[in-house]
Amino acid sequence: MMQEAIAFTPQLDASSIARWLWLIPALPIVAAGIISVLKQPRRRLASNLAIGSMGISLLIAMSAFVHVLSGWSNGHAVREVVNFSWLTVGTQAVELGWVLDPLSAVMLVMVTFVGLLIFIYSTGYMEHDENYTRFFCFLALFAGAMLGVVIANSILLLFMCWELVGLTSYLLIGFWYHKPSAAAAARKAFITTRVGDIFFLLGIVWLFAQTGTLLFYDRGAGSMEPLALGGLLVHHSHWGLTAAGAIGLLIFAGAAGKSGQLPLHVWLPDAMEGPTPVSALIHAATMVAAGVYLIARVYPLMAAGAIAPGTTTALTVVTWVGASTAVFAALIAVAQNDIKRILAYSTVSQLGYMMAGLGVGGVAVGMFHLITHAFFKALLFMGSGSVIHGVHEEQDTRRMGGLRKYMPLTFLTYAVGMLALCGVPIFFSGFWSKDAILESAHGWPLSHAPYYMLVFGAVLTAFYMTRQVSYVFFGEYRGHGHAHESPRVMTTPLAILAVFAVALGVIGTPAWPWFRAFLENHAASVEMHAFAEPAWLMLLLTSCVIVIVGIGLGWWIYGNKSPRADEPDALEKAIPPLWTVLANRLYIDELYGATVIAFYYWWAKVADWIDRDIWGDMVSTVIWLTNHWARLNKFLDATMVDGAFDKGCEEIYNGGGVLARIQNGRGQIYLRLLAVAVVILAAILIWSGRP
Amino acid sequence: MDFVFYLISAFAVGGALAAVLLKNLVHAALALTIAFFGLALLFLRLDAQFAGFAQILVYVGAVAILVVFAILLTKGSEVPREGVFSKSWFAGLAIAAGVFAVLARAVLQAAPSLPNQTAVPAVTVNDIGNALMSRYVLPLEIIAVLLTAALLGAVIVAMHEKERAKQ
Amino acid sequence: MTPLTGYLIVAALIFAIGLAGALTRRNAIMVLIGIELMLNAANLNLIAFWRYSPHPELLTGMMFAIFSIAVAAAEAAVGLGLVISIYRHAKTADVEQMNRMKG
Numbered sequence: 001m002m003q004e005a006i007a008f009t010p011q012l013d014a015s016s017i018a019r020w021l022w023l024i025p026a027l028p029i030v031a032a033g034i035i036s037v038l039k040q041p042r043r044r045l046a047s048n049l050a051i052g053s054m055g056i057s058l059l060i061a062m063s064a065f066v067h068v069l070s071g072w073s074n075g076h077a078v079r080e081v082v083n084f085s086w087l088t089v090g091t092q093a094v095e096l097g098w099v100l101d102p103l104s105a106v107m108l109v110m111v112t113f114v115g116l117l118i119f120i121y122s123t124g125y126m127e128h129d130e131n132y133t134r135f136f137c138f139l140a141l142f143a144g145a146m147l148g149v150v151i152a153n154s155i156l157l158l159f160m161c162w163e164l165v166g167l168t169s170y171l172l173i174g175f176w177y178h179k180p181s182a183a184a185a186a187r188k189a190f191i192t193t194r195v196g197d198i199f200f201l202l203g204i205v206w207l208f209a210q211t212g213t214l215l216f217y218d219r220g221a222g223s224m225e226p227l228a229l230g231g232l233l234v235h236h237s238h239w240g241l242t243a244a245g246a247i248g249l250l251i252f253a254g255a256a257g258k259s260g261q262l263p264l265h266v267w268l269p270d271a272m273e274g275p276t277p278v279s280a281l282i283h284a285a286t287m288v289a290a291g292v293y294l295i296a297r298v299y300p301l302m303a304a305g306a307i308a309p310g311t312t313t314a315l316t317v318v319t320w321v322g323a324s325t326a327v328f329a330a331l332i333a334v335a336q337n338d339i340k341r342i343l344a345y346s347t348v349s350q351l352g353y354m355m356a357g358l359g360v361g362g363v364a365v366g367m368f369h370l371i372t373h374a375f376f377k378a379l380l381f382m383g384s385g386s387v388i389h390g391v392h393e394e395q396d397t398r399r400m401g402g403l404r405k406y407m408p409l410t411f412l413t414y415a416v417g418m419l420a421l422c423g424v425p426i427f428f429s430g431f432w433s434k435d436a437i438l439e440s441a442h443g444w445p446l447s448h449a450p451y452y453m454l455v456f457g458a459v460l461t462a463f464y465m466t467r468q469v470s471y472v473f474f475g476e477y478r479g480h481g482h483a484h485e486s487p488r489v490m491t492t493p494l495a496i497l498a499v500f501a502v503a504l505g506v507i508g509t510p511a512w513p514w515f516r517a518f519l520e521n522h523a524a525s526v527e528m529h530a531f532a533e534p535a536w537l538m539l540l541l542t543s544c545v546i547v548i549v550g551i552g553l554g555w556w557i558y559g560n561k562s563p564r565a566d567e568p569d570a571l572e573k574a575i576p577p578l579w580t581v582l583a584n585r586l587y588i589d590e591l592y593g594a595t596v597i598a599f600y601y602w603w604a605k606v607a608d609w610i611d612r613d614i615w616g617d618m619v620s621t622v623i624w625l626t627n628h629w630a631r632l633n634k635f636l637d638a639t640m641v642d643g644a645f646d647k648g649c650e651e652i653y654n655g656g657g658v659l660a661r662i663q664n665g666r667g668q669i670y671l672r673l674l675a676v677a678v679v680i681l682a683a684i685l686i687w688s689g690r691p
Numbered sequence: 692m693d694f695v696f697y698l699i700s701a702f703a704v705g706g707a708l709a710a711v712l713l714k715n716l717v718h719a720a721l722a723l724t725i726a727f728f729g730l731a732l733l734f735l736r737l738d739a740q741f742a743g744f745a746q747i748l749v750y751v752g753a754v755a756i757l758v759v760f761a762i763l764l765t766k767g768s769e770v771p772r773e774g775v776f777s778k779s780w781f782a783g784l785a786i787a788a789g790v791f792a793v794l795a796r797a798v799l800q801a802a803p804s805l806p807n808q809t810a811v812p813a814v815t816v817n818d819i820g821n822a823l824m825s826r827y828v829l830p831l832e833i834i835a836v837l838l839t840a841a842l843l844g845a846v847i848v849a850m851h852e853k854e855r856a857k858q
Numbered sequence: 859m860t861p862l863t864g865y866l867i868v869a870a871l872i873f874a875i876g877l878a879g880a881l882t883r884r885n886a887i888m889v890l891i892g893i894e895l896m897l898n899a900a901n902l903n904l905i906a907f908w909r910y911s912p913h914p915e916l917l918t919g920m921m922f923a924i925f926s927i928a929v930a931a932a933e934a935a936v937g938l939g940l941v942i943s944i945y946r947h948a949k950t951a952d953v954e955q956m957n958r959m960k961g
Binding site: 696700703704707708710711716719720723726727730733734737738739741742745746749750753754757758760761762764765766767773774775776777780782783784786787788790791794795798799802805806807808809812813814818819822823827830834837838840841842844845846848849 | 859860861862863864865866867868870871872873874875876877878879881882883884885887888890891892894895898901902905906907908909910911912914915917920921923924925927928929930931932933934935936938939940941942943945951952953954
């Protein structure tokens, strides 16, 4: 099914739309700057600025997309870069730049569109919050940074925007900083992603050192272009890796942090402390997708030197990590009770899918799932936000129930999102994107294990989503107060996203693989007979089985029942130990606490001891020495120098006294002295001349 | 050296010793007079008649009298309680002895080279007068001034005190 | 011993005696007496040298001695006047008590 990709024809002149591409991230950042100096009561202005800048960015993104699309449909590839030197140090220059190609065009449209919808949704959700203005400032800043990551052609510019994304994510997770749990969650997010970023930075430095350029595409001299990649394959590093493989793994470490892959996923569930629009934007659609996007961007590096597609060491690691994450997070999601936490673990699981898709199937497979997931996960989060708003800030699913009667619109859109996530065949985009991943995994030459893991994960996904939906929307209402539907400003974006959650599937069907063709730059035609291929039909059957098993099991256990909050869960009654382990999130956080964090506490104590006792003692000793040296000096000065001086003066004084006795005023004594002198002089005179 | 010389010398030296050693000041002053006399006789023996008689006139006739007057005016006739010699008289004696030793040694050493004209000088008072008026007229005049000054000075020094004492 | 030497020794003797008196006696007048003796001894020296000099007709020694006598007399007068004046102030002629010039 894959056609040979035609190499992108190099563009010598960037088109005008490419030259203005920098406006897309710049407008939201400027809006953020203006909002930051506004006074708090100017709420409407703040949100209008943010939404306006995002809207204009959307328009520009769409025109860029149209430009690329027209180029593609005309048969020539569009990859336009605009590079410039930021600093020059001697002969080296730090190059920055942006790129407009199918990958970035698609991502731009997705980010601006979903972002715009979430901005609008936020005006309703954050209506009663007093820090409305600050919220929009951070949101706009985040959007600008994310768009910067998307268009970056220079790995340094990408990293700078990457870090800015991390910063704004910290600010937004800890938006309600008065809550200690929120502040702790923000810190956790920042530090965990930081761990990944260290490896990312190492990868950047190594890549720059090896290839000599920071740019991805630079008329043949960029680091993603064949010349540089060939050079990277020649160098060998440790453990049988080539330089390309090693750098790829380092960069994947950074992506793993941002996208919540297995060892570094711990921050994502805690990040639900932030407001729901934040969860929707950052932790469903955009920021966590940045990691996947990064891998897609440096895919040529990851895939360099592969014998068969998707079989380099780097991509193998990506696949295994992704598959493991998918299963792992899905298992934990089964035992959670907080509505947003279930969705958070679901996000982690789906990110695992995307990474696995990148690993086994390439850029198009992974990116397709990213795009569809962005829409239906944002939809689910915003829907959960609507639910929370409707039940007066209650987040425990066991205290909800029967909401389909009270919140029909929310229920409808939420159901669409849930079905898309479960991968219900044919009608929902999630099916098509997940199917593509399963198909590629099935055909992976190295192992079939990821395929089975991903299938198992899909079953679990269907199961826990059914559990969640039945808790929230079915049964009796177990909460307090009166549940009500959310205002139009919140439900309209839900509806729009629901439409896309269904419609986007069209672009990725095997009959018309437009998305893949667009990204890989070859022609795509509608071929209905692709539906008839046995491999595909097998896959369709597998998906149907997955969905039926998952949803059926979930409905059978949880169905229309309405368990109270204090009752143990049905599954818990069945398998208590398993439930405890899953409910405690497989004790990963505790593991980290016991090892890494405990180590750091111990190290901090050691450092404190060294500082306080050793350096402190040294300082005290120096002080003591100086003190006593000063005293010694004082002693020497006072007694010896002064004393000697005083003694000398005293002696002179006494001597003077002695000599003064000669001057006794008595003439007779003077006369005697005179006589003595005369005698002596006479003696000398008379007898000195004798021979 | 003949006997007369030794006799007169003994006279002079004895008088000098007595003048210095006697406790009673008046006796000492009189002994001084005897010493002056002895010296005058030595002058006469040296054929310096004018000097000898001048010695008698001035020293014996004026200075010695002055000394006696001074002694009497300062109640020196009473013997003082603490003694007439200073506490460190031995040092003074030693110094004087040293001086004498130096002088005597010098004289005895130079004795062979000293002039020794034994002819009696034919000098008359007339010659002395002529010399005073011709060759030595300047010293003469200066001496005159000096004596006037001394006279005035002595009067002033002695008299001022009297007037102040009265007030 | 030539005659001259004899006179010179005598003069030296009288001089030493006068010096001893000036240095050891406590009364101011005795000091003056000692000084007079010293002057006289010097006069004797002069006359003795004049007598035995090769040209006594020049009268050098004799003149010197005469002027010395005159000066000694003047000095004795003034000195004794001073002693009297001091005696009136300090009620004593003891030189050992005249130490107002003590340094």
